[in-house]
Amino acid sequence: MTFDVQITFDSADPGSLADFWAEALGYRKEAPPQGFASWDDALRSWGVPEDQWNSRSAIVDPDGNRPRVFFQQVPEGKSAKNRVHLDVRAAVGLVGEERMTQLESRAQRLVDLGGARLSRTEPGAMEAGFIVMQDPEGNEFCLD
Secondary structure, eight states: OOOOOEEEEEESOHHHHHHHHHHHHTOEEOOOOTTOSSHHHHHHHHTOOGGGTTSEEEEEOTTSOSOEEEEEEOSSOOOSOOSSOEEEOOSTTOOHHHHHHHHHHHHHHHHHTTOEEEEEEOOOSSOOOEEEEEOTTOOEEEEO
């Protein structure tokens, strides 16, 4: 038996959060269903009220290898630290200053998109070095 994994985020603004994470992960927004030129066309055809069009969104790996990421609208905001978080592997194979320079560059791009930088851990005996960040809705993640 095989299983597939989808990562799901609760969100106030699924479309915007999907845009942020698509950039962070190198993903793209999921294409509309076959036969529709856009999601707006599909939702209109299905009779979904326009005020619900941003109630969900999804992003996918362009190569189809990594999990789909789904964003669903919820009424409540985030209230505590995540118990699970993503590590965005933005400097695989790099070490020392070269690694941290790559992570800093990626961190700045994500800050420009509405993310926030929380802390930086320097390389050491037990750490390769990483940057802790938040997405635009406050979900913590690491640039690793």
